[in-house]
Amino acid sequence: MSKPNDFKQAGEFYRSLNETEKQNLISNLSGDLKGVTNKDVVKKMVGYFYMADSDYGKRLAKELGLSREDVEKIFLK
Numbered sequence: 001m002s003k004p005n006d007f008k009q010a011g012e013f014y015r016s017l018n019e020t021e022k023q024n025l026i027s028n029l030s031g032d033l034k035g036v037t038n039k040d041v042v043k044k045m046v047g048y049f050y051m052a053d054s055d056y057g058k059r060l061a062k063e064l065g066l067s068r069e070d071v072e073k074i075f076l077k
Contacts, residue, residue, distance in 0.1 A: 010052035022059070030063035042066075043074040 017025065029049075036042050046066055050057025061071060 007048065007052040010049075011056070014053045014056045026056075026059045026063055029060055033060075033064055040074055043071050047071045047075055 014022065014025070033042050033045060036045075042064060043066060046057055046061050046064065049060050050068075050071060057071070058068070061068065
């Protein structure tokens, strides 16, 4: 039995957006995540976006001032 891809739908949605819609989504998400005080939670959320689509995660991480390494560390704990 294969493992379900929990991030497939989010990735497909992101890839279906045009560039303006992607920019708006990243702006809205990063604005909300900037208000989260627990930075480990923020890193974990960004990691989930990376799993949905690498561009999605990269752009969100950049807006939040996180590196891929910052995000990866949280999953290695």
